[in-house]
Amino acid sequence: MSQVVLSQPQVKTARRRINNRERTLLLMLAPIVLFVAAVSLYPLLNAFALSLTEYKLTDPNQTRTFIGFQNYIDAFNDPAVTETLLNTGVFVVGSVVSQVLLGMALAVLMSAESRFMRIVRGLAVIPMAIPPLVVGLVWKALLNGDFGPVAYYLKLIGINPPRGFLGELNLALPTIILIDLWQWTPLLMVIFLAGLKSLPTEINEAAYVDGASRWQAFTRITLPMLAPIIFIGVLLRTMNAFKIFDVIYVSTGGGPGNATAVLNFYIYKVGLTFFDMGYAAALANILLVMIGVCCAVYIILLERQKNSNS
């Protein structure tokens, strides 16, 4: 390569061009950062301050008495909170695991390129577009013991819970997991399908030539190559599983008792039906920490996996 000696003005222009570009990019980033900071930082800091006080929205004097970390201590001693934490854990793990497994199975099932499959895939994404509120209402009706079609068909094969699927202590949360599965598995199917399509087929072909069965090829070759995409799917669904609200609000209201109250829903109940804002803010911070830890773990695992691949 020949040595190119830049004269002084040319060096300055080159450097300035880079700086000019970076400056434009910063200016493009600024609006959203400022907007988000303005809208979210004040409420978030306020929420943290609020969690250190006792503040009832219904208080005519609107007094906020500083009580330090008492809200957090009460939270850890509150059996309802323990129950909601358990429910949250069960729900998040149950729904994410089942959706990833089913999503992957569906992606493989519907991976063929035919007109039929294309139509099927287009139809399968419909559940994602329905408002979760409507999803909850529809399933509540479908499972209704008196006239719900799904309950009727299940009765025909002998499954007939006395208080209905959403009214039985042991069935309510699994039913909510099922409803969430119905709505969001298509998302994972779509993501995994895109991943499957982007994989090179030669490696699998070579494996078949070497005598591998399709299952072996899938588990030893395809799945490891899909690992980053599986991670992304898990991350997306985990973040959203913590936030579930509409379905629970409309189908069980957290009940029976607190059986379907996950932490996100319980915060709403405490803050906006009991109006105990200070306590609700403390619970919200606890939830935030939980989500943050989960996501941090995922991201660290993802980064480590990326580094080991490259």
Add this chain to the structure above:
Amino acid sequence: MRISKFEHYSRNIIVLVVLTFFLLPIVWLLTTAFKLPRDLITVPPVWLGFTPSLVNFDFAINKVNALRFISNSVIISGGTTIASLVLGTLGGYAVARSRLKIVSISSYFFLVLLMIPPVAMLVPFYLLMRDLQLLGTHAAVIILSTCYNAPFVVWLMSRYFASVPAELEEAALVDGTSPFGAFLRVMLPLSIPGLVAAALYCIIFSWNDFIFALLLTNPATKTIPLGIMATFSVSNLSWGNMAALSVFAVLPVLIIAVVLNKYFVQGMTAGATKG
């Protein structure tokens, strides 16, 4: 890979079973919306043999003022989508192309934002809007929705932009356009599929939102999901009416998602395959 005929047919059958699982509730919703009250509670359930009627839609439009709910939803969704797209696309481009440390740190900041449960922000945001006297306005919901949507648009668009080779903009820069001009004239036209997908995501998210509207609207600015809840709990629990209102809630987004399915899928997975 040769698949036996048996496998081929059994695969298709399983696919049809799966499709039934995913579509049955929707079919139920659509048929219920057109059913007379007496057909709603028949046992065994009737799927096709009922006399269709528009009585539920009449109730929805005339008694419950569904058109107002729809217009509120349109205003809020439109506002959120436009704001999120503008803010998010600009930010996404910066994240994709900048080499500054500050920019990559802010992309993590946005990811953190996505993790925050809306409930955590809702209480203080409600109080903030109350003090600003914006409670009950469309603006309040649009602001909060955008705050949640725009980071996702940044994430989506940055992955999309990153997959376009930088040489194209470099060429434009050499030819004398400004960096912003390169963005407008080179990158944006190439990114229409990604933009459509991001817009679709924003529309779906804000149209289907319930909890923000629950807290921040008043009876004049209620959106469709709230309208559904209002009729459901106050008047007689008519599933037919609920279904009719839900059809208004579901149909627009459904049509968009199915018609623009290609973009929907592309957008959701843009960059996801790059890992």
